Amino acid sequence: MTSLEKLSEICRSWGGRILHINKGLFKNFFSWRDAGPGRVLLDDYSDAPFTSYVGVNHKRKTIYIAKPDVNPGEIVHEMGHVFATNKAPEQTEEWVWFGWEFALARKTGCIKQWMRSCNLYQVGTEALNGSTKDIIDFGGLNVKDRRKVLLERLDLALHHKLITSDLEPLSVRIS
Numbered sequence: 001m002t003s004l005e006k007l008s009e010i011c012r013s014w015g016g017r018i019l020h021i022n023k024g025l026f027k028n029f030f031s032w033r034d035a036g037p038g039r040v041l042l043d044d045y046s047d048a049p050f051t052s053y054v055g056v057n058h059k060r061k062t063i064y065i066a067k068p069d070v071n072p073g074e075i076v077h078e079m080g081h082v083f084a085t086n087k088a089p090e091q092t093e094e095w096v097w098f099g100w101e102f103a104l105a106r107k108t109g110c111i112k113q114w115m116r117s118c119n120l121y122q123v124g125t126e127a128l129n130g131s132t133k134d135i136i137d138f139g140g141l142n143v144k145d146r147r148k149v150l151l152e153r154l155d156l157a158l159h160h161k162l163i164t165s166d167l168e169p170l171s172v173r174i175s
């Protein structure tokens with residue numbers, strides 16, 4: 001079973017789904033940037049700003065993919081938007097559920113791909129210098145610092161009951 005298939009199965013077990021759609025339909029769903037004539041601007045759909053052709057509908061617990069060779073790491077992040085928070089993507093604090101993402105990537109065998117998809121992810125430096133204000137690209141950290149950041153985030157995810165003590169990711173969606 002591929003990582004993507006495993007992610008899809010977990011989505012279903014949490015009452016959601018991953019849908020593969022074509023690019024035309026995707027553009028209609030996620031056209032907030034350029035809702036021109038003939039384009040439908042739909043509420044509740046948010047696309048991933050740094051990756052094209054991946055998006056979510058938080059309310060419907062649905063992740064949309066409209067490209068053939070998607071990195072499963074990107075889907076791990078999008079699943080976070082749907083299952084690791086009760087808040088819609090515009091209001092969520094992604095940094096709170098970074099450890100949850102790691103746990104899900106680990107469970108589905110795509111840690112390397114997930115790490116690659118996080119290269120430009122802006123991480124806080126709490127674990128490195130105690131500051132809650134500084135941010136840095138995850139991809140710019142050395143292995144030791146990545147480890148520190150991940151451990152601190154796993155601790156936080158555990159604290160927020162997003163994962164179990166044996167790193168099992170949980171869904172927090174109550175509706």
Ligand SMILES: [Zn+2]
Nearest residue numbers: 048077081094
């Ligand atoms: Zn995001």
